[in-house]
Amino acid sequence: MHKMKKLLIMCGTGIATSTVVKGKVEEWLKENNLNQEVKIYQSKVSDEINRIDEYDVVLSTTLVPDKIKDKVINGVPLLTGIGIESMYEKVLAEIKR
């Protein structure tokens, strides 16, 4: 059994936008037959700053501190509908890496 990729979805509270984004990403994983390859985690930014390297892919709907900025993909497109495709391209690249 191969190791599943860890995908973290985070927002400021871990309660509102990350929940919506999680639902959408789950659908997308299924549509692309990736749901057996990726495990989703949901949290808030402040809880994850110090263990961000445990994840393979990180999506955030909020601004993150500079030190983890390079690791994080902006998930706001999933809330506005603007820029979804290029966002998923980045996510896919990280999953396949």
Added chain:
Amino acid sequence: MKIDEELVAIDLEVNSKEEVLSILGNQLQEKGFVKEGFIESVLKREQSYPTGLPTEPFGVAIPHTDGDMVHVSKIAFASLKNPVKFFAMGSSDVTIEVKVVFMLALKNPADQLEMLQKLVGLFQEPEMVAKLARTKDINDLNKLFKAEE
């Protein structure tokens, strides 16, 4: 999916996001849906984690805070006569002209998930955002949600 009538403010005249957040927060607090300090908590969180969304033709904001400030999960709505500035979600310098505000009082992540998903569905359609901005009353508003079902 429904929003309570007493949690709706149509064509609200405000000059700042602080004003609209206080008005909606007060409605939630008066009904006992949120704890004392909810408004301050939302205002503070809005500074670190802004909630303006760059939707078309107007911006939408979804202010909220931690679940421990909430007694009963509810969503409050305001349409604004004139837009006010919110910072964009995920940004510290981009401002959004917001005409529609949904204040989310959520206790747990799963609460009102269906409703949140519907809201986000509406936000992605400019025609729906325009309709949200010009709703005339609670029935009008709840009809929009129904149309999405």
